[in-house]
Amino acid sequence: MLSRLRHPLVPVAVTILFTIPWLWVFQAYGGYGAVHPGKNITPVVAVVVAGLGILGASFILAWAAETAEKDVPQAFAIAVLAVLAVAPEYAVDALYAWEAGQGSMKAANLAVANMTGANRILIGLGWAGIALFSIYRATRSPDSAVEKRDGLLADAVSLDRGISLEITFLLAATAFAFLVPLGGGIGPLDTLVLVGLYVLYLVVIVRGEVEASEAHGSVPTYFQDFSKLGRVVVVLTGFVFSGAVIFTAVHPFAEGLEQVGLRYGVPEFFMIQWLAPLASESPELIVVAYLVNKARSTAGFNALISSKLNQWTLLIGTLAVVYSISLGSVGTLPFDGKQAAEIWITAAQSLFAIAILTNFSISAREALLLLGLFASQVLAEFYLVQTYPEATATALSITVLYAYTLLYLVLASVVFVRRRQSVQRLLRRTIQDIREALTVRGEQGQPDHAD
Numbered sequence: 435m436l437s438r439l440r441h442p443l444v445p446v447a448v449t450i451l452f453t454i455p456w457l458w459v460f461q462a463y464g465g466y467g468a469v470h471p472g473k474n475i476t477p478v479v480a481v482v483v484a485g486l487g488i489l490g491a492s493f494i495l496a497w498a499a500e501t502a503e504k505d506v507p508q509a510f511a512i513a514v515l516a517v518l519a520v521a522p523e524y525a526v527d528a529l530y531a532w533e534a535g536q537g538s539m540k541a542a543n544l545a546v547a548n549m550t551g552a553n554r555i556l557i558g559l560g561w562a563g564i565a566l567f568s569i570y571r572a573t574r575s576p577d578s579a580v581e582k583r584d585g586l587l588a589d590a591v592s593l594d595r596g597i598s599l600e601i602t603f604l605l606a607a608t609a610f611a612f613l614v615p616l617g618g619g620i621g622p623l624d625t626l627v628l629v630g631l632y633v634l635y636l637v638v639i640v641r642g643e644v645e646a647s648e649a650h651g652s653v654p655t656y657f658q659d660f661s662k663l664g665r666v667v668v669v670l671t672g673f674v675f676s677g678a679v680i681f682t683a684v685h686p687f688a689e690g691l692e693q694v695g696l697r698y699g700v701p702e703f704f705m706i707q708w709l710a711p712l713a714s715e716s717p718e719l720i721v722v723a724y725l726v727n728k729a730r731s732t733a734g735f736n737a738l739i740s741s742k743l744n745q746w747t748l749l750i751g752t753l754a755v756v757y758s759i760s761l762g763s764v765g766t767l768p769f770d771g772k773q774a775a776e777i778w779i780t781a782a783q784s785l786f787a788i789a790i791l792t793n794f795s796i797s798a799r800e801a802l803l804l805l806g807l808f809a810s811q812v813l814a815e816f817y818l819v820q821t822y823p824e825a826t827a828t829a830l831s832i833t834v835l836y837a838y839t840l841l842y843l844v845l846a847s848v849v850f851v852r853r854r855q856s857v858q859r860l861l862r863r864t865i866q867d868i869r870e871a872l873t874v875r876g877e878q879g880q881p882d883h884a885d
Contacts, residue, residue: 442656452490455483458684471690480690484683485716491679492720498672499721500654501665506579506640513564514673523552523714524749525681531753534767535760542757544706546620548667549749552693552711556742557787558808559712560719564734565591565801568726579732581795588796594732595863597794600739602864603635605788607746611781615774620754621766629751632744638871687713701819707776708812739791746784772828775835782842783808793856803845810840811882 463469499514533541561775568591572580581590607628614624657668691713692705700709718741725734753852757767783804790800814834818827850857 442652443532445653446494449490449493453487453679456487456679459483460682469625469686471686472693475686477690477693478820480686481694484687484690487679487683488687488717489720491676491683492717493724494672495676495680495717496721496724497606497653497657498669498676501672502669503654503717504658505662505665505669508587521684523548523711523745524752526685526710526714527552527749527753527754531767532760535757535762535765539768539770542619542768543770543773544703544869545753545767546769547703547776548708549745549753549772550776551707552715552749553742553745554781554783554808555708555711555715556718556738556745557783558804560715560722560741560810561735561787561796562801562805562808563719564722564726564738565598565796566798566805567723568734569798569801571726572749583797587798587802590795590800591735592732593735593791593794593796596867597736597739598860598863599635599638599790599867600736600743601791602860603631604739604743604746604784607631607743608781608784608788611746611750611777611784614750615777617766618759619766619768620750622754622758622764623671626748627751632747632751635743635747648799684714684717685714699820704816704819735796742784760843772832772835775832775839779811779839779842782839782846786842786846786849789846789853792850792853807842811835 459469459475463474469475469480469484471477502514527545530541530545530548534545568577569580569589571577572589579592581592583589610624610627610631614620617624657665659687660668691709692702693711695705696702722734722737727739752766754765758764787804790796791805811834815831818830818834821827822830
């Protein structure tokens with residue numbers, strides 16, 4: 435009996451059970467867009483049911499990605515995982531961009547606010563939180579990715595140097611993002627450059643070598659022993675099922691949280707920028723926490739960095755596309771001065787975070803600094819919107835954003851100067867990886883994927 439309970443399909447069955455309440459609610463109330471917390475379902479029930487669905491789907495998504503690593507480059511499998519995990523964020527932003535195309539300036543600002551909030555959460559909570567969790571977990575269970583160092587909060591998570599490609603592309607996207615507000619909005623040129631960067635990145639990683647698959651635990655290992663056709667079926671089914679559950683559940687989950695927040699006097703705009711993105715980022719954070727808990731800290735960080743890259747390229751770039759389709763012609767998604775400041779602080783935070791990773795590690799001290807800067811800025815803005823009239827709060831908020839932008843830029847400059855040799859090595863490695871990936875391997879032959 436005990437051996438049956440340890441069968442790899444048992445945890446799969448349990449995670450599927452987590453999704454059933456949401457699937458029932460989804461079907462009972464008429465499908466996508468028909469579940470409205472506060473109207474036909476209570477906010478608390480929406481949060482619990484949709485939250486459980488997201489939790490179960492996140493584990494299925496992680497198992498599918500790990501199973502896929504036997505047949506495709508790990509970086510590509512993680513990139514697919516990252517796109518699916520943050521798809522809800524794309525859906526929320528696309529909705530606001532569409533409404534902006536119908537003439538709503540408020541929706542245009544909300545689209546940018548939601549996008550910048552999601553990106554800053556990914557670094558301020560995601561990168562920092564997972565680094566601290568990895569280091570904490572290593573005190574209880576060995577993790578080869580965590581390096582013990584002398585000094586206060588000096589222990590660090592070491593990253594796979596193969597992630598240099600993602601870091602460099604993220605650096606390029608971040609450098610370009612500083613220019614976006616100068617055009618008065620997100621336009622066709624921004625789409626061309628940012629989406630083009632991500633397409634080039636995908637071309638490089640998909641042509642990478644398929645590495646020997648490492649042991650991932652009972653569930654992925656069980657599926658990896660299937661025939662190649664069986665693995666393809668498992669992976670595609672896992673991606674489609676988990677993606678569908680996450681995509682349909684995250685909006686009611688976010689709306690439920692917003693309804694709860696409204697009861698306690700949290701301003702709508704503040705919730706759209708911070709609470710809704712936190713809900714939509716939850717699948718990604720769950721997946722990464724799962725990987726770290728399996729002592730796969732490197733893979734977890736790879737997923738976070740890949741998520742940041744696709745959000746900082748595809749998400750920004752596709753906003754202008756959705757806006758133009760809604761508008762009926764090629765146009766530029768407009769935003770006000772407050773959102774311009776939000777983009778600049780988001781780019782500055784990204785630059786500082788990239789500077790930290792140039793030596794392929796992040797210490798507890800650096801993670802706490804990222805977390806502290808993020809949290810203090812959010813709390814400062816929350817204090818302003820709760821204390822002052824809207825116009826005054828907005829003006830003061832812009833000042834706070836510029837101050838933190840300057841602080842991030844100063845810190846990034848200091849780190850880049852100190853680690854200039856690491857930056858040079860990073861760039862050389864990236865150039866080498868791109869050349870190898872884009873070179874036709876006719877002389878060497880294609881990798882053998884046979885079982």
